[in-house]
Amino acid sequence: MDTKTQSAYQEELQRLEQTNIEIDKQLERLRKTPVYYGPDLTEQALEAARENGRLNLTKAVDEPYFGRLDFQESGTAAANPLYIGKAGVEDERTGHLLVIDWRAPVASLFYSFTGGLDAASYDSPDGLIEGLVYLKRNLVVRKQILQRVVDTYDRTEDSMAVGDEFLLYRLGENKDNKLRDIVSTIQAEQDRIIRAAKNTALIIQGVAGSGKTTVALHRLAFLLYQYREQVRAERMIIFAPNSMFLDYISGVLPELGVGNIGQSTFTDWALDVLDQEVKLADQALTLQTWFSLGSKRPPVDDHAPGRFKGAIAFKHYLDECLTKFEESYVPQADFSPWEGIKLPITSIREWFFVENKHYPLVKRRERVVARIKRWMEMQLDKIWEQSKKKELKKKAAQRLRTYLTSWPEHTAFTFYKMLFADKGRPDQLPVDLLAQIPESIVASSNKHFKKKEVQLEDLAPLLYIHTRLYGIPSDRLFDHVVIDEAQDFSPFQVAVLDAYTRNSSFTILGDLSQGIHAYQGITDWKEFSSLFQTEATGYFELERSYRSTMEIIQFANQVLQRGVENPLLAVPVFRSGNKVRVLQTDIKGRFPLLQSAIATLQQGTSSTIAVVARTEKQAQELHEALSAAGIETNLITSKQRVYRGGISVLPVYLTKGLEFDAVLLMDVTAGHYEATLMDAKLLYVGCTRALHELWLMAPGELSPLVSTEDQEIVTTQSPV
Numbered sequence: 001m002d003t004k005t006q007s008a009y010q011e012e013l014q015r016l017e018q019t020n021i022e023i024d025k026q027l028e029r030l031r032k033t034p035v036y037y038g039p040d041l042t043e044q045a046l047e048a049a050r051e052n053g054r055l056n057l058t059k060a061v062d063e064p065y066f067g068r069l070d071f072q073e074s075g076t077a078a079a080n081p082l083y084i085g086k087a088g089v090e091d092e093r094t095g096h097l098l099v100i101d102w103r104a105p106v107a108s109l110f111y112s113f114t115g116g117l118d119a120a121s122y123d124s125p126d127g128l129i130e131g132l133v134y135l136k137r138n139l140v141v142r143k144q145i146l147q148r149v150v151d152t153y154d155r156t157e158d159s160m161a162v163g164d165e166f167l168l169y170r171l172g173e174n175k176d177n178k179l180r181d182i183v184s185t186i187q188a189e190q191d192r193i194i195r196a197a198k199n200t201a202l203i204i205q206g207v208a209g210s211g212k213t214t215v216a217l218h219r220l221a222f223l224l225y226q227y228r229e230q231v232r233a234e235r236m237i238i239f240a241p242n243s244m245f246l247d248y249i250s251g252v253l254p255e256l257g258v259g260n261i262g263q264s265t266f267t268d269w270a271l272d273v274l275d276q277e278v279k280l281a282d283q284a285l286t287l288q289t290w291f292s293l294g295s296k297r298p299p300v301d302d303h304a305p306g307r308f309k310g311a312i313a314f315k316h317y318l319d320e321c322l323t324k325f326e327e328s329y330v331p332q333a334d335f336s337p338w339e340g341i342k343l344p345i346t347s348i349r350e351w352f353f354v355e356n357k358h359y360p361l362v363k364r365r366e367r368v369v370a371r372i373k374r375w376m377e378m379q380l381d382k383i384w385e386q387s388k389k390k391e392l393k394k395k396a397a398q399r400l401r402t403y404l405t406s407w408p409e410h411t412a413f414t415f416y417k418m419l420f421a422d423k424g425r426p427d428q429l430p431v432d433l434l435a436q437i438p439e440s441i442v443a444s445s446n447k448h449f450k451k452k453e454v455q456l457e458d459l460a461p462l463l464y465i466h467t468r469l470y471g472i473p474s475d476r477l478f479d480h481v482v483i484d485e486a487q488d489f490s491p492f493q494v495a496v497l498d499a500y501t502r503n504s505s506f507t508i509l510g511d512l513s514q515g516i517h518a519y520q521g522i523t524d525w526k527e528f529s530s531l532f533q534t535e536a537t538g539y540f541e542l543e544r545s546y547r548s549t550m551e552i553i554q555f556a557n558q559v560l561q562r563g564v565e566n567p568l569l570a571v572p573v574f575r576s577g578n579k580v581r582v583l584q585t586d587i588k589g590r591f592p593l594l595q596s597a598i599a600t601l602q603q604g605t606s607s608t609i610a611v612v613a614r615t616e617k618q619a620q621e622l623h624e625a626l627s628a629a630g631i632e633t634n635l636i637t638s639k640q641r642v643y644r645g646g647i648s649v650l651p652v653y654l655t656k657g658l659e660f661d662a663v664l665l666m667d668v669t670a671g672h673y674e675a676t677l678m679d680a681k682l683l684y685v686g687c688t689r690a691l692h693e694l695w696l697m698a699p700g701e702l703s704p705l706v707s708t709e710d711q712e713i714v715t716t717q718s719p720v
């Protein structure tokens with residue numbers, strides 16, 4: 001350690017000691033104060049503040065901060081060292097901030113400052129604050145002990161001295177089975193997204209490993225801090241592709257000290273809103289169909305059920321049906337509860353179309369029926385003879401029941417089902433519209449509907465009809481919605497979610513190059529941006545990939561280039577590792593090679609390993625064979641809810657969103673991965689899951705998507 005580093009280390013040791021003492025003292029005092037459970041409102045407010053303090057200090061006690069920035073605000077005499085941590089801590093005596101919350105406006109400087117002698121600035125509630133940065137320092141503290149001090153900028157030297165060293169140190173670490181927070185190394189381009197204004201529909205195209213999921217979670221923590229008066233955690237939600245993925249990311253928000261944020265799949269949420277009226281058809285079968293090998297796969301075009309029913313054109317179609325239906329959704333005749341008396345249809349229509357026009361259809365019908373009943377009561381009140389009154393009351397109730405049969409109640413499902421029925425559709429529905437739906441879609445829809453079952457692509461239409469019929473109660477509205485892996489969402493899904501989201505406050509993230517569910521997803525972000533007001537929409541691109549080594553990223557980029565026109569290529573951070581291994585073998589040698597590969601990787605530093613098969617059936621077979629050989633693995637299927645780490649065996653399409661120290665891609669042959677757009681995306685997704693080691697095995701002719709030419713990044717030699 002040179003003298004400069006040594007003195008920096010000593011200085012930080014002293015400072016840490018003081019901070020530790022202060023935090024311990026405050027925490028002890030708060031823990032000793034008895035919790036107030038009584039009715040006094042002032043005491044309750046004080047208790048809430050104490051509880052908040054307890055939580056913050058507990059968060060800060062082991063690792064009070066991770067960064068320091070010396071900043072001299074214009075007009076002040078000297079630079080002030082700002083210590084930045086996961087939670088703000090105040091010196092109780094002076095009110096001075098010992099640690100600044102990473103989400104505070106001034107902390108943004110720590111992330112956005114990228115060197116140079118010019119003035120730096122940040123947005124504060126009082127306007128733009130300018131000043132000079134003198135020092136930017138990363139600090140690693142574990143269990144109150146200082147472990148590392150790395151200066152990334154020193155004005156006296158005017159250099160981003162070891163700019164990325166700290167980041168590389170972080171990226172080089174092995175992963176356990178959960179995604180982690182990145183507060184200490186958030187990059188400037190990620191920080192801009194995290195801190196973007198709330199009432200915007202943000203769309204983020206980010207290459208594999210660019211930190212999209214992580215950034216989205218940090219953004220939620222930021223919004224909760226910055227807009228604490230306007231948003232509530234339980235009114236925010238993150239939609240992820242499956243339950244296992246939700247489990248995988250579930251650690252980050254608690255690490256950031258925010259809980260209670262909703263986490264769901266679109267399916268689970270939709271079925272809940274629909275009150276479980278329908279069930280979802282087995283998705284494993286759907287996935288097997290769309291990810292079967294080569295020629296067995298149905299064509300992906302705008303007539304694929306997911307693309308067709310997910311399109312905004314289909315929403316317009318439903319709109320037309322609903323409007324036509326609504327126009328004639330009252331009986332045609334007057335209502336007569338008994339002979340000689342009648343409620344003219346003009347009154348009923350007036351109540352329905354004018355007086356209650358602001359209510360959703362079902363509510364409107366309810367209100368009008370209630371009004372008819374009240375009218376009946378009034379007519380009955382005019383009759384004095386009790387026995388006659390009783391007789392007429394019975395008759396009126398009977399006649400009302402008959403009258404209402406021509407005015408049936410609907411649920412989203414009964415209405416939707418009716419649209420596809422070839423017989424028994426009400427006259428008022430436009431017949432010609434049904435003709436617009438491809439026959440194959442009508443037939444397969446009806447087959448499912450008979451079992452009260454729907455496909456994923458039916459959920460957005462059902463929700464849409466549901467909102468038209470019932471409206472949206474205010475407790476169902478979201479303050480902010482995050483959609484991860486959004487390229488697999490349909491425009492219709494996003495449009496429906498927009499209706500449930502205040503001020504179109506969205507963070508929509510995805511990667512078109514990983515759009516392996518193209519049979520239901522989008523091919524251009526414009527399909528989403530066109531749903532929002534231009535001035536309230538933001539678009540960002542993340543190009544740098546943090547997950548994998550340079551070798552892996554370059555290799556994966558080549559795969560993409562061989563199957564995709566004008567692909568969005570990832571730019572690696574300068575983290576070099578082992579070359580990608582492409583291992584040729586024959587069918588007989590396949591399994592022994594897999595066993596020895598696993599053994600070699602386990603002897604190395606890989607703690608999470610993925611054995612990636614092309615199909616679910618092959619994954620199942622590999623899992624069984626490995627278990628029989630005494631190698632413990634976790635088979636991941638589409639029904640999986642928990643991610644366990646260790647050695648996972650899974651089909652390539654289920655690796656999306658996950659990451660592993662080492663990835664072993666099985667059967668990368670010409671038969672399994674053809675030179676097509678879809679297979680290139682699949683293989684790209686598989687490759688980009690690896691942090692440190694990527695091995696491909698080809699028992700037969702190597703896939704045309706793979707190139708072994710560049711000896712700098714790929715080797716064909718087996719490990720010894």
Ligand SMILES: Nc1ncnc2c1ncn2[C@@H]1O[C@H](COP(=O)(O)OP(=O)(O)OP(=O)(O)O)[C@@H](O)[C@H]1O
Nearest residue numbers: 182185186187208209210211212213214546547657
């Ligand atoms: N600024 C950063 N500092 C440290 N690690 C980072 C940073 N940004 C991203 N990472 C790491 O990179 C990896 C990829 O992040 P994440 O899974 O959020 O990316 P993604 O864009 O959602 O990936 P994909 O689309 O491939 O699933 C994670 O291990 C994450 O911790």
